[in-house]
Amino acid sequence: MRFILLIVSLTVSFSVFAGSRNGYRLVFFDDSFSKNPAITKLFTDYFNAELPSQIYRCEQANRFIDIDVVYLHQRPKAITPELIKNSMDSDKKALEKLRKTLRTFRNSEIDQGFDGLVVFKNEGTSFELTTISSIRNGYKKTAKIPNQQGLSAEVLKSLFCESLANLDYAYQGE
Numbered sequence: 001m002r003f004i005l006l007i008v009s010l011t012v013s014f015s016v017f018a019g020s021r022n023g024y025r026l027v028f029f030d031d032s033f034s035k036n037p038a039i040t041k042l043f044t045d046y047f048n049a050e051l052p053s054q055i056y057r058c059e060q061a062n063r064f065i066d067i068d069v070v071y072l073h074q075r076p077k078a079i080t081p082e083l084i085k086n087s088m089d090s091d092k093k094a095l096e097k098l099r100k101t102l103r104t105f106r107n108s109e110i111d112q113g114f115d116g117l118v119v120f121k122n123e124g125t126s127f128e129l130t131t132i133s134s135i136r137n138g139y140k141k142t143a144k145i146p147n148q149q150g151l152s153a154e155v156l157k158s159l160f161c162e163s164l165a166n167l168d169y170a171y172q173g174e
Contacts, residue, residue, distance in 0.1 A: 023068035024115045024167065027075045027102065029084055032122040039122070039151050046156055047072055055153050058161035065160055069109055070118075076105045084119060087132060095132070095140075102134035103170055115170045118163070127151055129159035134170045141165065 028043065045051050047070045056065045078101045086094035102114040114134050121128040126146050133139035143162035145155055 023066035024164070024169070025069045025110060025113070026067060027071045027079060027114055027117045029075065029079075029081075029117060029119045031081075031084070031088075031119050036122075042151060042153065042156060043120070044072065046153070046160075051153050051156075055157045058157075058165070065164055071114075076101055079117070084117070087117075088119060088130060096136070098132065099134050099136055099138065102132075103136075113170050116167055122147070122151070127155060127159060129163045131163040131167055133167055135168060139167050141167075 028047070030040075030043070046055070047067060049056070049067075057063075058065060079098060083094055083098055083101075087098045098117065102117060105113050116134050116139070117132045119130045119132070121130075124147065126144050128142060128144045130142040131139065141163050143159045145158055
């Protein structure tokens, strides 16, 4: 009897998680269009989960950053550099258009839109990572770190832990 209850319990548990997801779905934009191949490789390694696991663990928030899908080298056509710039400058119409485009985008990989846009800026003296939620009137957070020794995995960890700290999923699953 206990064995049957265990099987039923596991079946119910798995079915609860069948439509859910753990990671974010993001669009990435490098505002400075880093000409530095090492920076491009670092972001590629980060998004492909090729860095040590502690890089994805945010101690202060006691959470793990998990990314399901990221558009690193492409983005939806409606999300132009001009739209991103205007959204970053707090243009309300541009910000709403950006959020709506992120939220409603669909293709074979993205069935429920993106959770947000992540914008990286290398300003010479500092690195900046801004996350904009796709949720209407949602989250917008910027993390900024002085560029003292270049961009490293630890610096990237700090930027992501701060900028993604409270980003909600646009879609939680059914």
